Amino acid sequence: MTETVSITIDGQAIQARAGQSILEAATAAGIKIPALCHHPALKPIGACRVCLVDIAFERALHPACTYEVRQGIEVHTRSPKAEEARRFALELILSDHPLDCMTCERTGSCELQDLAYQYGIKESQFPGTQHEYALDTSNPFYERDYEKCILCRRCVRTCDEINGVEAIAVIQRGWDSKIGTAFDGIMQDSPCEFCGMCVEVCPTAALQPRLGKQQGRAWEVEKVATTCPYCGVGCQFYLKVKDGRILGVASKWDAPANHGWTCVKGRYGWDFVHHPERLTQPLIRREKGGELEEAGWDEALDLVAQRFKAIVKDHGPQAFGTLASAKCTNEENFAMQKFSRAVIGTNNVDHCARL
Amino acid sequence: MTGLVTAFGSGAMTNSFDDIADEAQVYFIIGSNTTENHPVLGMRLRQAVKQRNAKLIVCDPRAIPIADLATLHIRQKPGTDIALLNGIMHVLIAEGLYDKEFVAERTEGFEDLKAKVMEYPPERAAEITGVPAEQIVEAAHLLAENRPGALLYAMGITQHITGHQNVLSCANLQMLLGNMGVPGGGVNPLRGQNNVQGACDMGGLPNVYPGYQAVTVEAAQKKFEEAWGVPLSNQVGLTLTEMLPLAAEGKIRALYIMGENPMISDPDANHAEHCLRSLDFLVVQDIFLTETAALADVVLPGSSFAEKLGTYTNSERRVQFVNPAVPAPGEARPDWWIIGEIAQRMGYGGLTYASPREIMDEINQLTPSYGGITYDRIGQMGLQWPCPNADHQGTAILHIGRFSRGLGHFGAVDWRPPAEETDEEYPFVFTTGRVLYHYHTGSMTRRSEGLDAIFPEPVVEINAEDAARLEVVDGQPVRISSRRGTIEAEALVSPMTEPGVVFMPFHFAEAAANKLTIAALDPIGKIPQLKVCAVKVETV
Ligand code: SF4
Ligand code: SF4
Numbered sequence: 001m002t003e004t005v006s007i008t009i010d011g012q013a014i015q016a017r018a019g020q021s022i023l024e025a026a027t028a029a030g031i032k033i034p035a036l037c038h039h040p041a042l043k044p045i046g047a048c049r050v051c052l053v054d055i056a057f058e059r060a061l062h063p064a065c066t067y068e069v070r071q072g073i074e075v076h077t078r079s080p081k082a083e084e085a086r087r088f089a090l091e092l093i094l095s096d097h098p099l100d101c102m103t104c105e106r107t108g109s110c111e112l113q114d115l116a117y118q119y120g121i122k123e124s125q126f127p128g129t130q131h132e133y134a135l136d137t138s139n140p141f142y143e144r145d146y147e148k149c150i151l152c153r154r155c156v157r158t159c160d161e162i163n164g165v166e167a168i169a170v171i172q173r174g175w176d177s178k179i180g181t182a183f184d185g186i187m188q189d190s191p192c193e194f195c196g197m198c199v200e201v202c203p204t205a206a207l208q209p210r211l212g213k214q215q216g217r218a219w220e221v222e223k224v225a226t227t228c229p230y231c232g233v234g235c236q237f238y239l240k241v242k243d244g245r246i247l248g249v250a251s252k253w254d255a256p257a258n259h260g261w262t263c264v265k266g267r268y269g270w271d272f273v274h275h276p277e278r279l280t281q282p283l284i285r286r287e288k289g290g291e292l293e294e295a296g297w298d299e300a301l302d303l304v305a306q307r308f309k310a311i312v313k314d315h316g317p318q319a320f321g322t323l324a325s326a327k328c329t330n331e332e333n334f335a336m337q338k339f340s341r342a343v344i345g346t347n348n349v350d351h352c353a354r355l
Numbered sequence: 356m357t358g359l360v361t362a363f364g365s366g367a368m369t370n371s372f373d374d375i376a377d378e379a380q381v382y383f384i385i386g387s388n389t390t391e392n393h394p395v396l397g398m399r400l401r402q403a404v405k406q407r408n409a410k411l412i413v414c415d416p417r418a419i420p421i422a423d424l425a426t427l428h429i430r431q432k433p434g435t436d437i438a439l440l441n442g443i444m445h446v447l448i449a450e451g452l453y454d455k456e457f458v459a460e461r462t463e464g465f466e467d468l469k470a471k472v473m474e475y476p477p478e479r480a481a482e483i484t485g486v487p488a489e490q491i492v493e494a495a496h497l498l499a500e501n502r503p504g505a506l507l508y509a510m511g512i513t514q515h516i517t518g519h520q521n522v523l524s525c526a527n528l529q530m531l532l533g534n535m536g537v538p539g540g541g542v543n544p545l546r547g548q549n550n551v552q553g554a555c556d557m558g559g560l561p562n563v564y565p566g567y568q569a570v571t572v573e574a575a576q577k578k579f580e581e582a583w584g585v586p587l588s589n590q591v592g593l594t595l596t597e598m599l600p601l602a603a604e605g606k607i608r609a610l611y612i613m614g615e616n617p618m619i620s621d622p623d624a625n626h627a628e629h630c631l632r633s634l635d636f637l638v639v640q641d642i643f644l645t646e647t648a649a650l651a652d653v654v655l656p657g658s659s660f661a662e663k664l665g666t667y668t669n670s671e672r673r674v675q676f677v678n679p680a681v682p683a684p685g686e687a688r689p690d691w692w693i694i695g696e697i698a699q700r701m702g703y704g705g706l707t708y709a710s711p712r713e714i715m716d717e718i719n720q721l722t723p724s725y726g727g728i729t730y731d732r733i734g735q736m737g738l739q740w741p742c743p744n745a746d747h748q749g750t751a752i753l754h755i756g757r758f759s760r761g762l763g764h765f766g767a768v769d770w771r772p773p774a775e776e777t778d779e780e781y782p783f784v785f786t787t788g789r790v791l792y793h794y795h796t797g798s799m800t801r802r803s804e805g806l807d808a809i810f811p812e813p814v815v816e817i818n819a820e821d822a823a824r825l826e827v828v829d830g831q832p833v834r835i836s837s838r839r840g841t842i843e844a845e846a847l848v849s850p851m852t853e854p855g856v857v858f859m860p861f862h863f864a865e866a867a868a869n870k871l872t873i874a875a876l877d878p879i880g881k882i883p884q885l886k887v888c889a890v891k892v893e894t895v
């Protein structure tokens with residue numbers, strides 16, 4: 001049994017688990033505390049100071065994401081002091097952030113935009129120099145827009161705590177701080193495996209997949225849960241879909257085999273679905289040595305059925321073989337072996353499992 | 356997976372990703388390039404090593420990425436796994452480090468195993484494998500001192516002429532250590548393609564009906580005859596690797612292929628092409644005009660994973676949904692519909708289903724291990740077989756307290772040299788595998804913009820020493836030939852392979868590695884020996 005402690009948050013009595021942070025306890029109780037650098041899949045670092053809360057008998061404010069619950073503490077998430085500090089932290093971040101939400105990919109799914117909206121912050125209170133960086137488009141999977149980076153380090157922590165290759169870090173110091181590879185080179189020359197988990201957890205549009213750009217807003221996209229078509233780990237994720245086209249992949253954090261994690265193939269390898277070379281029509285070779293020509297389903301299916309019947313009749317069922325498929329569903333494989341056994345009459349059915 | 360059936364009575368991954376990732380104290384990875392071929396599991400193992408100091412033993416001739424983190428990296432010569440494993444077991448038995456209680460209570464055949472592995476003292480194993488004897492001893496000690504330990508393997512174990520014995524040997528090691536039926540343990544074959552497990556479970560095999568019910572057992576035959584309303588054959592069928600040569604002999608006249616591309620995935624591709632061309636009638640159902648489909652008489656457009664409802668079974672035996680997200684292009688149709696239509700037109704109505712759910716209902720009826728895996732129960736978390744009925748929660752770990760076959764069986768096995776060894780003319784050992792960015796025959800990943808951009812061309816990995824001797828530089832095109840064929844690719848001069856060994860991924864049709872490989876079969880598992888053959892390398 002895990003130990004519980006009693007606390008109150010905004011006057012509400014809560015039983016929290018010992019070891020939880022105030023933020024976790026609040027979230028579990030349905031109380032929302034604004035947060036930015038924190039992500040539930042990562043260890044908290046208390047960097048952005050957006051989640052500051054007021055704790056009775058504590059002089060200073062504390063980040064809710066790193067503060068562990070203790071018996072009897074009384075937390076005020078919306079005290080004037082906390083709200084003011086939070087607004088200050090947000091204004092500071094926004095003072096060095098392009099306000100081009102109109103064309104930004106993350107409009108509607110940006111955590112910074114949501115907070116600016118909630119706090120009604122229109123423009124920066126700290127006019128001054130803003131960073132100017134060129135968009136980094138050097139890798140084939142995602143773009144990095146340093147101007148939109150809020151240095152929350154979610155990506156860095158992801159690369160360390162999820163993938164584990166530690167390809168990126170905060171490089172340089174102070175004003176020049178930015179996220180990069182060891183020698184500020186391109187990702188391809190780093191240990192990066194392009195799993196895309198950093199892109200998944202980035203709260204802004206600083207990291208953005210190349211596929212699906214300018215094709216759909218967050219609220220236009222439907223998320224359909226599915227299982228990866230590639231390896232046998234069987235990761236689950238959502239396909240983001242709009243108007244019959246896939247625009248991207250989103251993590252499904254409750255997925256049993258992968259807990260939200262993906263690799264490069266699962267995250268960026270789905271675009272074959274819309275490839276122009278997809279077969280869209282049955283094809284028939286009307287004479288041996290001739291070309292494959294388009295045909296209707298009836299013609300193709302009748303031809304197949306008639307030829308199959310003739311071969312079984314002339315040469316017996318053992319002259320026939322079928323291949324089921326390690327890429328098809330269970331239902332399709334069941335149907336295929338049943339076809340071989342019940343319709344043709346042979347156990348000559350196999351698939352490429354051995355390979 | 357015949358090896359695991361012999362040893363335990365069930366041919367699947369014994370444990371689950373969660374318990375392996377969270378509870379194993381040591382990993383023994385052999386013949387699996389985990390971070391490239393099963394990347395998310397690779398990430399989880401990396402975290403286990405980094406965050407909770409789990410020990411890691413990697414046995415692989417190549418310096419695969421996960422070996423960077425290894426407590427011990429053993430680089431055995433390709434095709435010498437049994438000698439290595441026997442050597443490790445020799446140490447465990449000779450030094451009395453094995454789990455005597457487990458062996459006494461849960462297994463049979465120990466004396467035979469003991470007699471056999473006693474022929475493999477570390478010095479002899481060292482001679483065969485090229486691995487220093489001290490490393491063999493160290494591996495045994497690491498395994499004995501850190502329990503539970505999980506053994507993971509992939510095609511690097513099965514794609515050998517001794518594939519069946521290789522698997523038996525893995526099973527022997529884990530039983531000897533008492534690592535079976537416990538969280539964080541087990542013998543865990545990682546499936547290369549997303550539904551290999553399901554295709555096997557569903558009876559896409561020549562010897563068994565769904566749920567591994569043997570076609571030769573009368574009761575099974577009766578059961579399926581009754582369910583399907585037709586007489587069925589009790590004669591074990593042919594594997595793909597047996598069918599192809601028979602096609603060339605005119606004994607196999609027609610093939611109906613769904614979603615497979617044997618032109619690229621099969622060994623000795625030139626011969627495979629000849630066999631396919633010899634058929635009277637070839638039907639291929641796929642989503643692209645693959646190299647195999649291009650040879651067909653009829654090509655039927657199927658649907659991709661994003662366009663249909665159905666289930667896949669992952670390596671850990673978990674049945675999960677795919678859902679229709681987008682419409683199929685043009686006239687493409689779900690594969691189950693196509694099969695049903697052909698059956699209907701041949702006069703059989705028993706394959707005309709209204710939906711995949713109806714097929715699953717039938718699977719539930721006929722497949723004991725899937726009895727409780729219904730569409731209403733799979734939900735968001737999936738269900739792991741065996742799950743015999745609608746009250747069962749599924750099974751995360753197999754063989755707890757008892758093996759499926761009763762007692763675990765030790766099968767003593769001997770090392771044998773590969774079917775083809777190097778000689779003066781063909782001095783290099785050629786091995787094949789996959790890379791992170793591509794998948795199987797490349798029909799999907801080669802048509803994905805990002806994946807093809809980052810790894811666009813076939814390469815052959817060659818050691819710097821060999822490269823220097825042949826006067827080959829990085830990026831230079833080379834010609835690689837075996838007794839069966841010749842291909843060209845760019846040389847990748849790399850420390851990944853040891854001198855005398857060249858490695859090539861098999862995803863590329865333009866330089867199909869399988870033009871070189873040998874069709875020699877493991878006589879029991881019928882798996883071709885894709886992992887080892889002899890080649891020569893020349894500059895172009
Ligand atoms: S790139 Fe995104 S995740 Fe990384 S530090 Fe910047 S804002 Fe945070
Ligand atoms: S996302 Fe990667 S690891 Fe997961 S199933 Fe797909 S290919 Fe395998």
Ligand code: FES
Pocket residue numbers: 034035036037038045046047048049050051052063064065066
């Ligand atoms: S979310 Fe707590 S400090 Fe950033």
